[in-house]
Amino acid sequence: MRNAFRLLLWLLLLWASTAAAYASFDDSKLWFERLSDDERSATQTDLILLGHYQYLVDGQFGRGTFEAIAAFQKSQGRAGTGVLTDFERRSLRDQAGQVDSRLGIELVSDTPAHVAMMIPLRLLSIRNPTDAGTSYVSEDGEFSLETMHVSLADQSFEALLDVMTSPDPERTVTYRSFGAGRFVVSGQIGDYSFYTMFVSAAGEAVGYSLAWGKDYAHEGAVTSVYIASHFTPLGNLPPPDELKKAEGTGGAPPRGAFVLPEDQPELILLNADITDQTSAEFDRALAARPNVRVVALNSPGGSVDSALKMADEIHKRRLTTFVPRDMGCYSACAYIFFAGIDRQAEGELGVHQISAEVADLVLAQTTLGDVLDALEEFGVHQQVISHMLRTPPDDMYVFSPAELSEFGILSGDPLSITVALEQPADPATGGGAxxxxxxxxxxxxxxxxxxxxxxxxxxxxxxxxxxxxxxxxxxxxxxxxxxxxxxxxxxxxxxxxxxxxxxxxxxxx
CATH class of the missing domain: 3.30.70.1070 (Sporulation related repeat)
Incomplete structure (x- = not known):
């Protein structure tokens, strides 16, 4: 009887642990799929940078995503529920941002290889041209990346895979995958690990090969998946203004979300959503513009934490903030605007409450406290704060020209700066600017x-x-x-x- 009772107890415990695991998976799936497309992809990217996620970024939830989220939580000494709290999301973003900064990851348009890809330029700091692309190597020579393109006029894409996996006494292939116009081969070459990927595009195969020694095992695993997830044949690139980062050579290209007009060396323009990486991109833009005086703003808002970091930097540097004509600064962008020592707005300025899930109410209140402390430091009038607190998250309070003056939002002398990005509408096509x-x-x-x-x-x-x-x-x-x-x-x-x-x-x- 005692043995039967023990067996029943063991079965109940097994059932309970299994049910809890499935409940965590289902809860995690529900939470993850409530995120926006950008947030899902960003979460997977951050998990890659921390070494928890070993799959391509696709924004889709699966066992790999669940296990990666849970692994991150456990690495922080927390329960692996698969549902990130606001605090855990901020920790994930901050830690991944540190890895991104340490590696110096930038989007590079590698024209010789006909590709654009995210490359850890701080790690792979030595660059040399090759016959089919470019070679990027670390200073100690123990980590390398080679980009390349191969014509498919005389061979099929599958035949190229066969070449890459053919018997070789110096190479051991431990993994291969082929399908949907892409193949991956990885393994060992002597004491070095390697990861090779090719994509079929417009009559040629474009790709890269990574190789690293044992001292770079972590960086190799992270970089191989990160590059594979952010790799585009140049013929399929989106318009330049959609790119989040640009190669830092020649002229004054955008620094992530920022535009640096070549003929206006004292100006930086924020012209995008505010993401968790925008504050780091702002630091790079500031480094590229040592004589900056004005930060122009054109953004629908986004990450509160990132906005507050930029606001603090603007206030410390005593910069002027400006919303140009026919542009707008809304939601979290407004915190950046209020940080300006002088503030001018010819376009729209809008505020509303901070959005938060009920389950994260305590963390939302903490974030709100940070916002209110910042606004107090910036000398923002109570009428402005009242409108922000009274406007629901799904609405937007846009200040009228009269209120901009009445509430003391504007300060300093008007600016004689023209920031022109939009193009006029075409009446013939009914298109917009x-x-x-x-x-x-x-x-x-x-x-x-x-x-x-x-x-x-x-x-x-x-x-x-x-x-x-x-x-x-x-x-x-x-x-x-x-x-x-x-x-x-x-x-x-x-x-x-x-x-x-x-x-x-x-x-x-």
């Missing part, structure tokens, strides 16, 4: 389904304009034309406040 990008899908059917959902959910924001599907190679984008960047940013801000995802560019860029 800006585009709100709402979704990106791999086929037309999924794009149409996404378009229908978006139109049904946010039709009240769109007026008479309706989302449309545009194809660019194998990518199908759901987008909305807008008459100005100002209007586009207002729409995107409202969508983000309601839990959606989007970003804005000038039309034709």
């Amino acid at each position: 800006a585009i709100v990008y709402l979704s990106s899908q791999s086929n037309a059917a999924e794009a149409e389904r996404s378009r229908s959902y978006i139109e049904g959910r946010w039709s009240t924001l769109f007026g008479e304009t309706r989302p449309e599907v545009e194809s660019a190679g194998d990518i199908f984008r759901v987008q909305l034309p807008a008459p100005s960047l100002e209007r586009a940013n207002a729409i995107c801000a409202a969508i983000k406040a309601d839990g959606g995802g989007c970003y804005v560019t000038a039309a034709g860029s």
Whole structure:
């Protein structure tokens, strides 16, 4: 009888532990799929940088994503629930940002190899041209990356894989994968590990090969997956203003979310959503503009923590903030604006409450406390704060020109600066000066389904304009034309406040 009782107890415990594991997986899936497309991809990318996720970034939830989230939580001494609290998300972002900064990861347009890819330039600091691409090597020679392109005129893509995996006494292939126009081969060459990937594109194969010694085992594992997830044949690149980072050579290219006009050396323009990486990108923009005096703002908002970091830096440096005509600064962007020693706004300035899940109410209140402390330090009047606290997260309070003066929002002398990014609308086509990008899908059917959902959910924001599907190679984008960047940013801000995802560019860029 005692043995039977013990068996029953053991079975109950086994059932309870199994049920708890599945409950965690289901809860994790529900939480993850509530995130925006950008947030899901960013979470997987951050987990890659910390060595917890070993798969390509796709924004899709699966066992690998669940286990990576749980592994990160356990590494922090917390329960591996698979559901990140706001505190854990900030910790993940901060730690991944430190790795990103240490490696110096930048998007490089490698023209000789016909590719664009994220490369750890601080680690692979020595660059030399090759016959088919470029070689990037660490200072000690123990970590290398070689980009290349191969014509498929005389051989098939599969035949190239056979060449890469053919018997070789100096090479041991431990993994190979082929499909959907991409193949991966990895293994050992003597004491070195290697990872090779090729993609079929426009009659050629473009790719890269990484090799690293045992002292770089962690960096090799992280970098191989990170590069594979952020690799694009140049023929399929999106417009330049959509790129998050640009190669730091020649002229004054964008620094992530920032534009550095060549003819205005005292100006930096924020022209994108505020992500967890934007504050680090701002540091790089400041380093590239040592004589900066004015920070212009055109953003629908985004990460509060990142915005507060930039605001603190602007206030310390006593910089002027400026919202140019036909542009807008909303939500978290407003905290950056208020940090300016002098503040001018010819475009729109909008505020609302901080958005947060009920389960994270305590953390939301802590974040709100940080915001209120910053606004007090910046000398923001109580009327401004009252409008912010009274406006729901799914709405936006835009200050009128009269209120900008009445509430002491503006300070200093008016600026004689022209910041022109938008292009005029084309009456013949009914096009707009800006585009709100709402979704990106791999086929037309999924794009149409996404378009229908978006139109049904946010039709009240769109007026008479309706989302449309545009194809660019194998990518199908759901987008909305807008008459100005100002209007586009207002729409995107409202969508983000309601839990959606989007970003804005000038039309034709």
